[in-house]
Amino acid sequence: MQYLNEIKNKQITVLGLGVTGLGIVRFLLSHGLSPKVVDSRANPPGIEWLSNHAPSLNTHFGNLDTADLNCSDMIIISPGLSLKTPAIASAINSGVEVIGDVExxxxxxxxxxxxxxxxxxxxxxxxxxxxxxxxxxxxxxxxxxxxxxxxxxxxxxxxxxxxxxxxxxxxxxxxxxxxxxxxxxxxxxxxxxxxxxxxxxxxxxxxxxxxxxxxxxxxxxxxxxxxxxxxxxxxxxxxxxxxxxxxxxxxxxxxxxxxxxxxxxxxxxxxxxxxxxxxxxxxxxxxxxxxxxxxxxxxxxFNGLAHRCQFVAQLGGVKYFNDSKATNVGATIAAIDSLSTGIEDLIVIAGGDAKGADLNPLKPYLKKHVKALICFGKDAKDLMALTSKSHLTQNMSEAVTLAKQFSLPGNVVLLAPACASIDMYNNYMQRGDDFVACVLAEQV
The missing domain is CATH 3.40.1190.10 (Mur-like, catalytic domain)
Incomplete structure (x- = not known):
């Protein structure tokens, strides 16, 4: 911990008070360093912890342009914040060292x-x-x-x-x-x-x-x-x-x-x-x-991780897999390639926010391995344009119901969205849980 002694007299700013930022604050406090805490949100998560455990810390919540970041010797930034944010870029240009918790x-x-x-x-x-x-x-x-x-x-x-x-x-x-x-x-x-x-x-x-x-x-x-x-x-x-x-x-x-x-x-x-x-x-x-x-x-x-090609159930000879963590095209291709054992034996549920990614690399995999592509969410229509075997639904429940109608014994129903979940869910875990609940509800 010698390095902490070297920076104890520096003006350190912790930027971003999410889970990572709060962890950084706790770590610094436990070693006798008192950072300034800054967040662009007026009422960030973690503010209550600060009030109860470190009420004397210098804080700034709100517009970063008025946070005086340029006055810091070092900024320890949360990964969710882009270095191109104007106030952060200005601090970097003025010579402020910006690092993350991994550094x-x-x-x-x-x-x-x-x-x-x-x-x-x-x-x-x-x-x-x-x-x-x-x-x-x-x-x-x-x-x-x-x-x-x-x-x-x-x-x-x-x-x-x-x-x-x-x-x-x-x-x-x-x-x-x-x-x-x-x-x-x-x-x-x-x-x-x-x-x-x-x-x-x-x-x-x-x-x-x-x-x-x-x-x-x-x-x-x-x-x-x-x-x-x-x-x-x-x-x-x-x-x-x-x-x-x-x-x-x-x-x-x-x-x-x-x-x-x-x-x-x-x-x-x-x-x-x-x-x-x-x-x-x-x-x-x-x-x-x-x-x-x-x-x-x-x-x-080793039984794998939840939401990563997670086996959910076998119903009527059809296997259901939850790969909600497949939030980009590459992950969806990997899941399709891994689970398909023949020609057009998969029913794939996809959709969400593609974040501007090129979806076209999916085309050959959809053509060869996928019997039906069931889409929903923000970029559903972009996914549907990839194949004539696509179908539009409004939510997960509709998607799973339709997948069950299309599937035959020996088929696989796969949730592999190729998109982020932020348009409809808090995170990919919630999306995966919804899929699992809908699949298991089909037994009733």
Whole structure:
């Protein structure tokens, strides 16, 4: 915690009083630092906590233009706020250092880190990596963009930190050092926040800065660093890469080069995307020399995460899967590709706010694998334009009812929206819960 002593006399501003911002405030207060707290909202969440626990802190709630951000020595910003916000950009231009909580963590932490980003699959990969390391006997912490905020993890003495990092978090992180780091995949997302798709990709690729081992997806060249790094590179992929899937004695195996590690049925959850996630974990954890026995035990107990190709029920010979976390086109393609076993055997429910993304890459997957595309939400008509097999509904209940009418034994009904949920729901979890409730209600 030596770094905290170095900044104790600086004027620190915590910008954004959401979950992350409040966590930053609590962390600083616990180490004797009293920041100024700023939020653009007049009545932000967390204001009651401040009133009860830190009433003497200097605060500014409301218009950022009058928050005197330029007077700060350092701003610790929440990831939900864009660095291009005029008042924030002005502070940066005037020489104020703007960092995020991950950067503060990086300046304090001395333990090994496994770092993961990507458009899709981050949460599954970090959770499985956590389970494998825990099974191997490490005292391991999981956090970042999932579960516990990174600064809260510093309160315990962990052996290893496994961190899920969003592009927004990476935008304010420059000092993170990791044993291994990966960009799992890249597809169009958050284009409402970035100037271009390439700017979004470049943000993801910064995770390789400070990595001792760079893990790339051999099936997605966008995950490969464009700069020359001295760190060794390890790859994974469906049929290529050092970690890949291979056929052996009539079964499919997780393989490392020519070494057959474990059959894929060692993994408790199904789907090609989960096999790729497992290969990514194996590549990421290769510096730790995990045994096959440990992997077999961990994989056998891993049941996946809610709202990520989550099996809901089998009704009348039809399987229902909830992939509400598929908030972009790439995730929906992965789900369709993973769950389809034939021609036009899926009924897909999609819709919401596409956030300006190009939906056209869905077309070949809809043509080959999808029997019906059922749409609702803000950008439903844009989705419907992709195929003649589309149908418009007003809400989830109507969508599930229609899906049941179209489905036959052997079919799969898949919620994979390809869009954010903010037009109709508080978050993707609420959307997924609605789908599950509607599916199970069909039994009545």
């Amino acid at each position: 503060l963590f990086a300046r304090i932490n001395t333990k090994p880190v496994v770092a993961v980003t990507g458009s899709n699959g981050k949460s599954t990969v970090v959770t499985l990596a956590y389970e494998v390391l825990k099974t191997a006997g490490f005292n391991v912490a999981l956090g970042g963009n999932i579960g516990t905020a990174v600064l809260d993890l510093l309160s315990d003495d962990f052996d290893i930190y496994v961190l899920e990092l969003s592009s927004f978090q990476l935008d304010t992180t420059t000092s993170l050092e990791s044993v291994s780091a990966t960009v799992l995949n890249v597809s169009e997302d958050h284009l409402d926040r970035y100037d271009s798709y390439q700017a979004y990709i470049d943000s993801k690729l910064t995770i390789y800065n400070g990595a001792e081992c760079i893990v790339v997806n051999e099936d997605d060249k966008q995950t490969h660093p464009v700069s020359t790094y001295s760190a060794p590179k390890i790859s994974f992929g469906a049929s290529q890469g050092e970690y890949h899937l291979a056929e052996h004695n009539g079964s499919t195996y997780f393989a490392a080069k020519d070494d057959m590690l474990l059959p894929v049925n060692s993994l408790a959850v199904m789907g090609k995307h989960n096999y790729l996630n497992t290969l990514a974990v194996m590549a990421l954890l290769s510096p730790f020399n995990i045994s096959n026995e440990v992997y077999k035990k961990a994989l056998g107990h």
